[in-house]
Amino acid sequence: MNSQTQLKHLHGILSGRAMFSNLKQEDLKFLPSKGLVHDHIQIAGNRSGCSTMLIRLPRLSQFELDPNKNLEYQAACFSKASLSNHTPKLIVVLEPSKFLPMGALVVEEIKGKSINLPQDLTEMAKCLAQVHSLEVPDNYEKYPLICHSDPIAGVIKIINDQSKFINGVIDNSQxxxxxxxxxxxxxxxxxxxxxxxxPPRLCLTDTHPGNFMIDTSGKVYFVDLEKALYGSPAIDLGHATILTSTLWDFDVQAKLSRVDIINFYQAYLKFLPVNLQDEIRPWLLPMRRLAWLRSVTWSCKWSAGQHNSKRIETGVRAQIQTHISNRLAAFVDLETILSIRSEWVGPNQLVLT
Structure with a gap:
């Protein structure tokens, strides 16, 4: 289905709702692609208190859920995290249909730009602290989000599952x-x-810096909420600042110094209530190590999937795919691995507490 046909069908679906009764097809505009998992369409005009909104069109589920479950999960991610006031609000859920096979979410558009590192690390820390400080609901209210009642065991299971792909994609014996x-x-x-x-708390999971935006007032938001779950906040912190993440996105490229990293963690702790500081502090370095290992084993799984995939991307998506392939190769580069690993192995370990 070409883009104009897709916009026509989306206009028909949306205009049947009171909120969008005056919507014109020309109010819908595809935004440039930034990834392979979603497309984004901007809805112009002031509705429901938002100057503009975005339609998030899933292209696949990274949790391998069917379309209905995937949409339900992503809607819950937005609903729960938006209580922090540091993530976009969920506006409307568009159920899967003939013309929307994966469904779609209409969410608040955050007006701003990509963050700049290391300058925006403190505000990024504040954003994460606000999400992690949210009250944890009773078990039945966590549904449908994944809950790692033991966050260490939860991330180890992910690592174990992904590690099965290592030998198939890595030739270097070292x-x-x-x-x-x-x-x-x-x-x-x-x-x-x-x-x-x-103890588990609401975590954002895919916290590489490219998933944050900063508005004109200097407030930082996390905008890509498809993989939120209840786990260890220290995993989010590690993933946000490890080298494999800070070089992941097209628009955010930075090699943080150890001073940058330490300052980020210290700022984050200051934004937390004292009881949460004490709860999280002992896990900062080991969870950083696990966050890195989760990323590296994920890169092996993704690479194996791409090798076996018959999908051929074109245009901008082909460029994105090439960028991702290059970044994944860097994940398993020996020099990069040894550099990152020196944070916790050897005489010059990182001190975060």
Whole structure:
């Protein structure tokens, strides 16, 4: 289906709702692609208190959910996280249909730009602290979000599942050896903390810096909420500032110094209530290590999937796919791995507490 046909069908679906009764097809505009998982369409005009809105059109589910479950999950991510006032608000859910096979979400558009690192690290820390400080609901109210009642065991399961792809995509025996050592450490760490682990809180999961925006007032928002879950906030912090993440996005490219990283963590802790500071502080470095290992093993899984995929991207998406392939190769580059690993192995370990 070409873009104009898709806009025509979307206009027909939306204009049947009172909020969009005066919507014109020309009010809908595809935005430039930034990834392979979603398309975004801007809705011009002031409605429901928003100057503009975005339609998020899923192209696939990274949790491998069917279209209805995937849409329900993403809607819940937006609804729960928006209580922080640092994520877009959910406006409307458009159920899967013939012309919307994956459905769509209409959400508030955050007017702003990509963050700039390291300048915006403090405001990024504040954004994360506000989300992580949200009250944790009772179990039945967490649905449908994944809840890692033991956040260490939860991330270890993800790492174990993804690690099955390492040997199939990594030829370098030294890289495989280092990853094997890290996975052994992770499993032993989990075993030692079966009865002592951080309590779960709402986490954003995919917290690479490209998923944050800063508005004209200097406030930072997290805008890509499809993978939120209840787990360890320290995982979000690690993923936000590890080298593989800070070089991931087209628009946000930065190599943070150790001073930058330490300042980020210190700022984050100051934004938390004291009880949460004490709860999270002991887990900062080990969860940073697990966040990195989760990313590296995910890169192996993604690379294996792309190798077996028959989908051929064109135009901007082909450029994005090439960028992703290059970044994934850097994830498993031995020099990069050893540089990152020096944060927790060797004589010059990172001190975050």
């Amino acid at each position: 890289v495989r050896k280092v990853l094997s050592e890290e996975i052994t450490w992770a499993r032993n760490f989990a075993s030692r903390h079966v009865n002592h682990h951080p």
